[in-house]
Each structure stands twice: as structure tokens, then as C-alpha cells.
Amino acid sequence: MFESLKKKLSRTSDKLEEEIIEEAKQEDNLQEEEGKKRSFFSFGRKKEEKKVDESKQIESGESTEEKPKEEKKSWFWSRSKDDDKEESADDGSDDEVGEIEVEEPKEEKKSGFWSRGKDDDEEESADDGSDDEVGEIEVEEPKEEKKSHFWSRNKDKDKDDSSEGKGGLFSFVREKTISEKHVEDTLWELEMGLLEGDVAMEVASAVVDSVKEDLVGRKIKRSSDITEYTYNALRNAVAEIIDVPGKSMTEMIEEKKAQGEPLVVMFVGINGTGKTTTIGKLANYYLKKGYTPVIAASDTFRAGAIEQVTHHADNVGVKIIKHQKGSDPAAVAYDAVEHAKAQGKELVLIDTAGRMQTNTNLMDEMKKIKRVSNPDLVVFVGDALTGNDATQQAVKFNEAIDIDGVILTKADADSKGGASLSIGYVIKKPIMFLGVGQGYDDIKEYDAEWMLNQLFSEDEAAIEE
Structure with a gap:
């Protein structure tokens, strides 16, 4: 529902960030540093992320303390693979088992029913001492993983929850303050987008005025601050619009x-x-x-x-x-x-x-x-x-x-x-x-x-x- 409005709200955040970063570049007031940048929508869901993961683990019958990401990716036939690992552990091949345990769940997701035969071949090669060959396979598998399964989108989304930017975080050497000139074009675009989405004129104006009042004067130190402030400003504006009191x-x-x-x-x-x-x-x-x-x-x-x-x-x-x-x-x-x-x-x-x-x-x-x-x-x-x-x-x-x-x-x-x-x-x-x-x-x-x-x-x- 409401995909059109979502795109417009997200675009408002991106547009404002582009405006401020471009000005900071011209002022030589910008530096890039390592870090993870959260997306516009991630600000609303981070608080519940841990609870969601735990509930999924409980439903699957696994311990909440053991590798939640591997549980999501594991395939039905992983039980037989785990049994094989335990047998090899009894033979004393601790190092080989350790490497396989870290990477196996990713291969499981891709391999499906025929994984048993493949795993047997890998174990035989491991017994012959071909450790390097097994290692190469494990390194390359995750790249194919994205294309291998419909549900891989969920995994990719988990990775993107932290929304790590390709170029890292942009930090402002000297603190920036959001001014009216920064938001003028951005909010005009937002208002036009809302009107295109069949939002009434007075409602679009009310949202834009509220967001402007909330953003102008905000002090920012890095680009992620812009996204967070815009998210909160838009959410507060919409919350006020849609909450009309009345008895049920x-x-x-x-x-x-x-x-x-x-x-x-x-x-x-x-x-x-x-x-x-x-x-x-x-x-x-x-x-x-x-x-x-x-x-x-x-x-x-x-x-x-x-x-x-x-x-x-x-x-x-x-x-x-x-x-x-x-x-x-x-x-x-x-x-x-x-x-x-x-x-x-x-x-x-x-x-x-x-x-x-x-x-x-x-x-x-x-x-x-x-x-x-x-x-x-x-x-x-x-x-x-x-x-x-x-x-x-x-x-x-x-x-x-x-x-x-x-x-x-x-x-x-x-x-x-x-x-x-x-x-x-x-x-x-x-x-x-x-x-x-x-x-x-x-x-x-x-x-x-x-x-x-x-x-x-x-x-x-x-x-x-």
C-alpha cells in the first residue's frame, strides 16, 4: 500500500542530502570516513530488529544464542550435513570442520536437494588433504548465493538494514546548519509529489510547512544526521495529519x-x-x-x-x-x-x-x-x-x-x-x-x-x- 507516497518521502531525504553535501564540497567542508550509513526507512525499524530475529529463531526451534543468520539460510537437508560434520569432528579434524561450519549455511541455501552428494564429495577431498581446494570453493560460493534463491532477497535486505554506503560516511569538518535555502527546492519537489499522489492541496501544504519548521536550524555533523532528521520531520508531519480524534x-x-x-x-x-x-x-x-x-x-x-x-x-x-x-x-x-x-x-x-x-x-x-x-x-x-x-x-x-x-x-x-x-x-x-x-x-x-x-x-x- 501507498508505494507512491513512500517513494516521495524517501526522495525528499535523498534530495536534501544531495543539496547539503554539494554545498559542503564547494566549501571544502567535507571528508569521507569509514562507517555504515542507514537508509531512510531503517530509522523506524532498528528498535524492533532484535525482537524479530529472536521470534524467528524460536519458531525454527533453535537456540537464540547460536548464529541467527545461519538459521535463516539453512536448508531442510542441513540436518544430515550437520551429522556428517559431527562425525568428522570425532575423527579429530577440528580445523576442517571449523571452516566448513562457518561457510556451510550459505552453500545450503543454494544447493537444495542435491547438496548431500556434493557435501560427500567435499568431505572426501578434505580427507585427502585438499584443504586449499575446499577453501576456494567456500570463498566463491557466497557470490553465486545472491542469484541462487528467491528468498535471498531477505538476506540481502538484512545486509542492507545497516545500509552501508558504497563510499562510506560523509562527515562535515565544520558543523553545518540546515537553512531555508537548503530545503527550498527539496520541499517544493515534495509538495509537487504529494499533489501528484492525489493529496489535497491544504494537506500537502501542511506537511511541507511542518517539515520546514522541523528541519530549518538543525545542526548536522554527518550525512546520516540529514536522513534521520528528515525521517523524523516527515513522520511527525504525517502523524499529525492522519490522527483525527473521534470515538470508534x-x-x-x-x-x-x-x-x-x-x-x-x-x-x-x-x-x-x-x-x-x-x-x-x-x-x-x-x-x-x-x-x-x-x-x-x-x-x-x-x-x-x-x-x-x-x-x-x-x-x-x-x-x-x-x-x-x-x-x-x-x-x-x-x-x-x-x-x-x-x-x-x-x-x-x-x-x-x-x-x-x-x-x-x-x-x-x-x-x-x-x-x-x-x-x-x-x-x-x-x-x-x-x-x-x-x-x-x-x-x-x-x-x-x-x-x-x-x-x-x-x-x-x-x-x-x-x-x-x-x-x-x-x-x-x-x-x-x-x-x-x-x-x-x-x-x-x-x-x-x-x-x-x-x-x-x-x-x-x-x-x-
């Missing part, structure tokens, strides 16, 4: 339940955003949490709408309240609320006809449904793939009916992330759920920390150049 739907259900009332939720949006499917997902979601939802088929205008929502209700096993096609949508919503109260059900989900925000008549009808059913929540359902259009639609619906929250569908297919980053900030209402697939279970409650990790995560740091 689950909390509201519990509050209404304590009052002996159902939570009434009305869903609005334009045609084709996945509103009816989302209602089916939410009914399934809360049914599994132990609540009893009821669905109101208040989309009485669109052909097939009642049949569609009935299909979802039957699939997940919840009651549906419906009238004839063309009947009053507000009456359907009212009946559903009364049914929930009479039967002690905790949640009413009201489906409404999709409508463009410019259709005055349908917008007035939507206001009538709200007036009659008196919902606790009015939720706008938008398509994440429409980017800035979804944000503009939410603005219009909010002006017309005062929505309380947002559900974004198709978030799993959104490579840009513009709507997810913008919509809550622009209308000052929280994102409540994200649709992340086409199954009934493919919906998740929105979590700002999870969203932040999607943009700055270790798992997807290796984006294609």
Missing part, C-alpha cells in the same frame, strides 16, 4: 447498549463506491463481535438495490427490513429502528441510494431520511482509488448533511494514498474503517499508528527504484 463505532455501540438503545448508523455516498458491500461487511464484523445488527434497505430507487442488500444480509445471517421498490426510504429506516428497539438489537445499518453530491433532489431526500431515523452516526463511504475526488465528495456531503465519519473502500489497492492521507484532515472527521479486500472479513477498524507504519514500514522499505 464499537465504543458508541457499548454506550447506546448501556442506555437500552440501538446504535443507528446511516451510510451515504455516491454510486459505485461499495456502500452496500460495506454494510454487509460491517454486519458480519459486529455479528462476530457478539452484537445483533439489522439492515434497513432504504435504497428504494435503484434497480436491484433491495435484492443486492438482501443478498448480503442472507449471506452473513442478519435480519433485513425492506419495503417495495419505490416506497419511502425514510419509512424503511424508521421501521428498522423500531424493530431493533423492540427486539433488543444493538445496531441498525441504513443503506441509502447512491447520489452525486450535485443532485439537489436526492440530497434533500437524504436529509429527510436523517430527520426521520435520527441516526447516531452518518458515515460517508468513499472509494480510496478516486483520490482527491473522494475528498471533495466528502466535503460536499459534510456541508449538506454533516457527516460524522468516513469509511474508505479499496484501500488495499491504493498505491498513491492521497485519500487516506487527506480526507479526515480536510473535513475534520475521523476515518472509521478501511475496506481491504472483497470478502466479508476484509474490513478493519482504522488505526492512525497502523497507517503511519504503512507509510514508514520496514517490510515495504525496499521499494523499486
